[in-house]
Each structure stands twice: as structure tokens, then as C-alpha cells.
Amino acid sequence: MLVLGLAGSPRRGGNSETLLDEALAGAKEAGATVEKVVLSTRSFSPCISCGECEKTGICVIDDDMQDIHKLISDCDAMVFASPIYFYSVSAWAKAAIDRSQALWSRKYILKDPRFTADKKGVFIGVGATKGSKLFDGTLLTMKYYFDAAGFYPAGQLLVRGVDEKGQILNHPDHLAAAKALGSGLL
Numbered sequence: 625m626l627v628l629g630l631a632g633s634p635r636r637g638g639n640s641e642t643l644l645d646e647a648l649a650g651a652k653e654a655g656a657t658v659e660k661v662v663l664s665t666r667s668f669s670p671c672i673s674c675g676e677c678e679k680t681g682i683c684v685i686d687d688d689m690q691d692i693h694k695l696i697s698d699c700d701a702m703v704f705a706s707p708i709y710f711y712s713v714s715a716w717a718k719a720a721i722d723r724s725q726a727l728w729s730r731k732y733i734l735k736d737p738r739f740t741a742d743k744k745g746v747f748i749g750v751g752a753t754k755g756s757k758l759f760d761g762t763l764l765t766m767k768y769y770f771d772a773a774g775f776y777p778a779g780q781l782l783v784r785g786v787d788e789k790g791q792i793l794n795h796p797d798h799l800a801a802a803k804a805l806g807s808g809l810l
């Protein structure tokens with residue numbers, strides 16, 4: 625079983641990536657093979673809305689997202705982690721989400737049975753503030769992203785009030801919850 629982790633924060637070793645690492649460690653301990661992609665280390669463009677993927681299901685932009693799309697198709701479950709930026713995911717994460725329009729086209733326009741998988745997807749979000757609506761927009765985005773990419777929302781870890789890099793290490797409860805989220809994918 626392959627568990628794919630997508631890290632949406634450009635801050636290496638930051639709070640959401642640390643939680644992602646815990647989740648992947650939990651999945652690995654439970655017997656999965658894990659692979660992590662830190663989106664900000666890859667070279668890819670946002671969606672250009674050319675519409676070509678509606679004909680083929682393949683994105684015409686020849687960049688690192690091609691490999692990531694293959695991983696998304698090949699994996700058995702996904703952990704998607706992002707900091708909250710302006711009440712949404714980071715721009716890195718959103719660009720990757722928008723590029724999944726090609727995956728949406730495979731499923732909903734081409735109705736290709738190879739891409740109607742319903743795999744477990746879990747989301748980890750971290751924000752500095754504590755408002756009750758902090759994750760509202762993001763959770764809608766993630767719901768429709770997971771659906772387009774062949775996943776269903778199988779769990780989430782939403783962390784409020786964590787801002788400075790490394791601050792998450794002061795929260796062993798969140799670290800443990802992340803690990804359980806990962807092991808629960810198996």
C-alpha cells in the first residue's frame with residue numbers, strides 16, 4: 625500500500641510538514657510504503673484553463689506535476705497538509721489542486737473507469753488564529769479536490785493557534801493525532 629503525502633507549506637520543517645511527517649510515520653509503522661512530495665520544491669505552473677485535458681484527461685503542461693499526477697493515480701491513500709493562508713490553503717497547495725482539473729476531466733467528462741477510484745484522503749491544516757470559521761473555506765476546497773482526484777475525505781486534523789516554526793512540537797497531542805491519522809489509513 626502506497627501512502628502519498630503532499631506538503632503544501634513552503635516553510636521547510638514547519639508545523640504542517642511536521643504533522644505530515646508524523647502521519648506518514650504512522651502509516652509506515654502500520655505497514656505502508658510512503659512517499660512525500662514537498663510542493664514548493666517542485667517546478668510546476670498553475671492551471672492555465674486551456675481546456676485540453678477535457679479531451680484527453682492529460683494536462684498539456686509538461687512540468688513536475690506530471691509525475692505528481694502519476695503518484696496521485698498510483699497511490700492507495702493520500703495525506704494532504706497545508707498551512708492556512710488567508711483562510712485557504714497555501715498558493716503551492718492551491719496551484720496543485722487547480723492542476724487536478726485534468727483528473728476531474730478524466731472522471732467527470734471522459735468518465736474513464738480507471739479514474740473513478742475512491743481512496744482515503746486525509747487533510748492536515750494548521751493556522752495561527754483560533755476562530756471557529758478558520759477552516760471553513762479550506763474544507764470545502766479539500767472536499768472537492770479529493771473527489772476530483774479519486775479520494776474521499778477519510779479524516780482530518782485541524783490545528784488552531786499554532787504560528788511559529790516548530791511550535792507544533794509543543795503539542796504532543798496533535799503529533800499523536802497526526803500519527804493516528806496516518807496509521808488509520810491502513
Ligand SMILES: Cc1cc2nc3c(=O)[nH]c(=O)nc-3n(C[C@H](O)[C@H](O)[C@H](O)COP(=O)(O)O)c2cc1C
Nearest residue numbers: 633638639640707708709710711751752753786787
Ligand atoms: C501568507 C500567510 C498567510 C497566513 N494566513 C493566515 C490566516 O488566514 N489565518 C491564520 O490563522 N493563520 C494564517 N497564517 C499563519 C500560518 O497559518 C501559521 O503560521 C502556520 O503555523 C504555518 O504553518 P507551516 O509552519 O506549516 O507553514 C498565515 C501565514 C502566512 C505566511
